[in-house]
Amino acid sequence: MLHIDHINKTYPNGAEALRGVDLALEAGRIVAIVGGSGCGKSTLLRLAAGLDQPSSGAIRVDGEAITAPHPAVGIVFQEPRLLPWLTIAQNIGFYIADLPAAERRERTDWALARIGLAAYGPRWPRELSGGQAQRVAIARSLVAHPKVLLLDEPFSALDAFTRASLQDALLDLWQAQRPTLVIVTHDVQEAVALSNRVVVMQPEPGRIHSVLDFSLPYPRDRLADAFVRAERQVLQALDSSLAQPGRSPRPRREAPLQDPPLPALLPSHLIAV
Ligand SMILES: Nc1ncnc2c1ncn2[C@@H]1O[C@H](COP(=O)(O)OP(=O)(O)OP(=O)(O)O)[C@@H](O)[C@H]1O
Numbered sequence: 001m002l003h004i005d006h007i008n009k010t011y012p013n014g015a016e017a018l019r020g021v022d023l024a025l026e027a028g029r030i031v032a033i034v035g036g037s038g039c040g041k042s043t044l045l046r047l048a049a050g051l052d053q054p055s056s057g058a059i060r061v062d063g064e065a066i067t068a069p070h071p072a073v074g075i076v077f078q079e080p081r082l083l084p085w086l087t088i089a090q091n092i093g094f095y096i097a098d099l100p101a102a103e104r105r106e107r108t109d110w111a112l113a114r115i116g117l118a119a120y121g122p123r124w125p126r127e128l129s130g131g132q133a134q135r136v137a138i139a140r141s142l143v144a145h146p147k148v149l150l151l152d153e154p155f156s157a158l159d160a161f162t163r164a165s166l167q168d169a170l171l172d173l174w175q176a177q178r179p180t181l182v183i184v185t186h187d188v189q190e191a192v193a194l195s196n197r198v199v200v201m202q203p204e205p206g207r208i209h210s211v212l213d214f215s216l217p218y219p220r221d222r223l224a225d226a227f228v229r230a231e232r233q234v235l236q237a238l239d240s241s242l243a244q245p246g247r248s249p250r251p252r253r254e255a256p257l258q259d260p261p262l263p264a265l266l267p268s269h270l271i272a273v
Pocket residue numbers: 011012013015016017035036037038039040041042043044206
């Protein structure tokens with residue numbers, strides 16, 4: 001279980017990135033974190049990964065404090081960060097180098113097959129498309145069997161079709177071990193497609209605005225009424241999270257299309273329309 005207990009984070013320059021953030025996420029939970037730019041989403045993930053320290057508060061996984069990178073917590077970034085001097089198989093096996101060779105090979109082969117890249121083990125990262133490389137990055141984290149996997153906008157650099165197929169690949173890999181997944185995304189459709197809880201954050205200072213729970217069955221039909229209703233709920237929560245004094249409300253789709261300023265947060269599936 002991942003516990004985020006009353007986290008505050010102020011950077012040395014005085015930026016108050018997080019104030020009083022509390023979350024308790026049981027094993028197997030998939031949580032999406034959404035919110036306007038600068039509301040502390042990446043900061044929260046970096047703290048949960050042990051890559052930075054909170055100013056106060058604590059992060060624990062199954063009771064153990066996370067104060068530095070820890071094998072129980074994996075993290076995947078927007079870019080795959082594969083090591084170019086290692087083959088695809090070696091990249092996937094990178095975090096399980098301590099395991100006996102046979103087990104390492106077994107896990108690596110399983111992951112390669114599961115992400116549809118069974119023949120790619122001996123190839124090099126430069127030979128992969130962006131979507132394939134990100135599949136490898138996710139597989140690399142999951143073969144280490146983390147209790148928690150954090151994903152910071154993992155699919156935002158990909159086209160809509162590749163993104164949907166990677167969401168499926170992520171769910172498929174997650175099914176095997178069911179770690180807690182925490183995914184930061186700017187895409188409301190992605191949040192609803194993947195998660196059973198959406199945490200909406202708000203900025204200045206970064207804090208939790210609202211938490212929405214969904215129990216839609218997998219695989220999720222993006223056209224189903226319940227899915228569309230859930231998306232609307234999240235969009236409404238986002239609107240209200242951004243409706244602070246001094247901030248313009250997020251433009252709605254029916255607004256005149258005369259070179260509108262891009263809002264701080266516009267779901268990519270709306271941009272694609
Ligand atoms: N290393 C840093 N030093 C100082 N301030 C920082 C640092 N990193 C982030 N901040 C500030 O902390 C706040 C939260 O930033 P963070 O990157 O966590 O937000 P975010 O929600 O992930 O934003 P975005 O959606 O734009 O990526 C912002 O005001 C940002 O300027």
